[in-house]
Amino acid sequence: MRITVSTEACVGAGQCVLSAPDVFDQDDDGVVEVLAAEPDAGQSGAVHLAQELCPSGAIAVQD
Amino acid sequence: MSETGEQLVVDFPLRKEGEPFPPPRYCEYRRRDGLVLSYLPDGRPVWLVTRHAAVREILTSRKISSNPDREGFPNIGETMGVPRQDQIPGWFVGLDPPEHDRFRKALIPEFTVRRIREMRPAIQGVIDKVIDDLLAAGDEADLINDFALPIPSLVISALLGVPAADREFFESRTRTLVNIRQSTDAQRDLASRELLRYINRLIEIKSKWPGDDLPSRLLAGGVLQARELPGVLLLLLIAGHETTANNIGLGIVTLMENPQWIGDDRIVEELLRLHSVADLVSLRVAVEDVEICGQLIKAGEGIVPLVAAANHDEEVFACPHLFDPGRSARQHVAFGYGVHQCLGQNLVRVEMELAYRTLFERIPGLSPAVGAEGLPYKYDGVLHGLHALPVRW
Numbered sequence: 396m397r398i399t400v401s402t403e404a405c406v407g408a409g410q411c412v413l414s415a416p417d418v419f420d421q422d423d424d425g426v427v428e429v430l431a432a433e434p435d436a437g438q439s440g441a442v443h444l445a446q447e448l449c450p451s452g453a454i455a456v457q458d
Numbered sequence: 459m460s461e462t463g464e465q466l467v468v469d470f471p472l473r474k475e476g477e478p479f480p481p482p483r484y485c486e487y488r489r490r491d492g493l494v495l496s497y498l499p500d501g502r503p504v505w506l507v508t509r510h511a512a513v514r515e516i517l518t519s520r521k522i523s524s525n526p527d528r529e530g531f532p533n534i535g536e537t538m539g540v541p542r543q544d545q546i547p548g549w550f551v552g553l554d555p556p557e558h559d560r561f562r563k564a565l566i567p568e569f570t571v572r573r574i575r576e577m578r579p580a581i582q583g584v585i586d587k588v589i590d591d592l593l594a595a596g597d598e599a600d601l602i603n604d605f606a607l608p609i610p611s612l613v614i615s616a617l618l619g620v621p622a623a624d625r626e627f628f629e630s631r632t633r634t635l636v637n638i639r640q641s642t643d644a645q646r647d648l649a650s651r652e653l654l655r656y657i658n659r660l661i662e663i664k665s666k667w668p669g670d671d672l673p674s675r676l677l678a679g680g681v682l683q684a685r686e687l688p689g690v691l692l693l694l695l696i697a698g699h700e701t702t703a704n705n706i707g708l709g710i711v712t713l714m715e716n717p718q719w720i721g722d723d724r725i726v727e728e729l730l731r732l733h734s735v736a737d738l739v740s741l742r743v744a745v746e747d748v749e750i751c752g753q754l755i756k757a758g759e760g761i762v763p764l765v766a767a768a769n770h771d772e773e774v775f776a777c778p779h780l781f782d783p784g785r786s787a788r789q790h791v792a793f794g795y796g797v798h799q800c801l802g803q804n805l806v807r808v809e810m811e812l813a814y815r816t817l818f819e820r821i822p823g824l825s826p827a828v829g830a831e832g833l834p835y836k837y838d839g840v841l842h843g844l845h846a847l848p849v850r851w
Contacts, residue, residue, distance in 0.1 A: 406797050407566025409804050414788070425566030448788060450799035452518065 396439060397457040400427045404453040414448060415441035427453055468496045468506070470534070472738075472764075473837040480734065480766040484508055488767055492753040496762070504532045504760035505753070508767035510774045510791065512751050516763050517796035521746040524798055526552045531743040532760035534840060546654075548682070548689025551697070555797055561690065564681040565801055568617075568672050574804040577617075581808055584612045585816045593820070598827060598850040602707050606847070607633055609813055610702035613805070614695050619664065619671025628656065636700035653695070657688045698802045704735040704836075704843025705806065706813050711833065711847065712781050713814060714826055720818045724783035726810045731790035732781055734766035738840040740794045765791045766842065823851040 398418065407425035411418075418438055420428045434442060439458075446454040466487065473481050487494045488508040496506050507513050516522055526533055550561035567573065588608050592599050599605065611629045620628050634641045634649035641649070661673055661684065668674035673691060676682055682690060709729040719725050742761040747754060755761060769790045770778035776785070793800035800806070818824065826833075827848035834845040 406562055406799065407570065407801075408793075408799050409569070409571040412571040413804075421566075421570040421572065423567060424563070425568075425570045426563075444788070450518075450795045451797050 396434060396436065396442065398429055398432050398434070398442065399455045399457075400429055401453045401455075402426045404451045406451045406453075408450050410448040410450065411445035411454060414445035418442055419445060419454075466490055466494045468494060470496060470498050471838065472496070472506075473842075475837050477837070479835065479837075479842050480737070480764075480770050484764060484767040484770065487764075488771060492751050493755075498532055498534065498760075502530075502532065502760065504762050505750075505755055506767075507750065507761060507763040508771070509751065510768040510771040510789070513763040513765060513768035513791055514795045515750055516742060516761055517740060517791070517794055517798070519748060520555075521744060521748040522742045522761065523554050523745045524552060524558075524740075524742060525554055526741075528743050528745065528758075530758040530760050532741050532762055534738055534741060534762070546689035546692065548686035548691075549693055550690065551693065551798055558797060560681060561686075562797065562801070564676060564679060565690070565694075568675070569801050569804060571804050574808055577613075577805070578808060578812070580616055581613055582812055582816070584616070585609060585812050588612070589816060589820050598848070601710055601847040601849050602703065602844055603633075603846065605813070605817070606703040606706040606710075607636070607699075609706060609809060610699045610806075613809060614698055617672050618660065618691060618695070619669045619673055620660065624656070628653075631656070632695060632699055635696070636703070654688055654692060657691050657695075661687050661691075694802070697800070698805065700841055700843070701735055702806050702809055704841055705730065705733060705810055707844045707847050708733040708735065708842070709810060709814060710817065710824075710849075711826070711830070711844070713818065714824065714849075715830075716781055717818075719781070719783050721815065722783050723811075724787075725814065726807050727787040727790070728781060728783040728785065729810065730792040730807075731769045731775065731787040733842060734769045734790070734792050735842045736792065736794070736840075737764055737766040737842055738762065740765060740798070765794065821851045824849055825851065 405427045407421060409421060411427060412421055415438060418431050418434050420430055422428045442456055446456050487506060494506040496504050498504055507516055550558055588605055592604055608629065611632050615625050615628045631649040631653045635646055664673045665677050668678065676687060712729060713720050740763050744755045744757050744759050746757050769792060772778055774789055793803045827850045836843045836845060
């Protein structure tokens with residue numbers, strides 16, 4: 396699993412931080428920050444939820 | 459208006475007095491192929507969107523605009539007697555990308571998950587004080603006027619750095635503005651002008667004597683112009699006030715009926731989905747021809763995504779009318795979707811969590827003072843909620 400994000404598209408809703416706090420954070424500008432670009436398989440559910448809930452489509456996940 | 463196949467034609471208002479919410483007819487709309495044609499009170503046609511996937515598609519489409527100045531935009535607020543605020547510079551919910559993005563980017567640092575977590579003690583302090591006042595006043599109360607409305611008002615005034623001496627003024631004017639049943643159009647108009655004048659003065663004060671608050675940081679950031687700040691601050695105030703109060707009030711009713719869930723972490727998300735207070739808020743207009751659910755929407759046609767209908771879509775939420783915090787409710791669109799998704803969503807989550815927890819902990823004997831059928835539900839505005847919630851303990 397590999398995660399890429401678009402900081403350009405991010406609208407700072409924070410859905411990813413709520414869904415997968417070990418994988419995503421928000422920087423001081425409120426913009427998405429990836430803590431683990433290739434997280435453990437155990438994070439798969441949380442990461443896919445974050446991707447689905449992101450309101451601006453800023454998260455891409457490659458399985 | 460383009461029509462393909464057999465269309466169901468319905469009239470506004472969509473909600474009728476005495477009906478449950480969401481109205482049973484949303485179910486019927488959702489089961490039909492395509493979209494539903496409706497007519498606003500002024501006679502203009504609009505498309506109603508009720509399915510979860512279709513609502514998300516509308517709210518993320520670049521061919522669809524949030525700009526109320528565009529020809530064909532469904533100005534339901536105006537036609538239902540709520541004053542329009544969107545002529546003020548800085549009212550950025552009415553802007554499309556890329557103009558919108560400058561405002562959003564300037565504000566998101568104020569509403570991150572971390573920043574809101576840091577605000578928890580201050581929010582708890584507000585709630586404790588409101589409950590102190592409730593308990594001091596006797597053994598009965600109207601939890602809308604005495605609990606659900608003061609909480610967001612006091613939290614927003616803290617966020618905006620309103621000095622303690624001015625909070626009563628601020629709270630009374632914001633209350634007049636949102637309490638539609640207890641104020642006249644003229645009173646709301648006056649309150650709105652007084653608030654805007656106050657906000658202008660607040661900005662002057664913060665530019666001379668900056669504090670640890672949102673307006674001071676926006677001024678220092680320099681991304682937004684001084685003339686845009688009053689609109690931004692008024693928008694934060696209005697967007698975060700009645701919506702939050704309605705969620706708090708309706709949630710209390712649901713929790714008094716389902717006390718076994720009090721204290722569970724999952725109630726907030728399910729209450730947001732179940733009550734969907736901002737049903738008629740995310741209005742749109744097509745700027746290019748776009749096909750949704752097999753229906754061609756032509757450029758210039760108005761669109762009304764009904765978030766309560768989407769949040770009760772059986773394909774996504776089984777037995778959607780049931781309060782079941784055990785379900786996975788987070789796919790709800792109670793905060794909208796797309797680039798305009800509620801900026802303050804993490805703040806309202808914490809306000810709801812702490813409000814319920816503190817209320818039921820400190821007043822365990824809380825019970826309704828009127829039967830469920832006697833509760834005065836709002837059915838004539840853009841938001842779902844309660845006008846009053848009489849309780850005793």
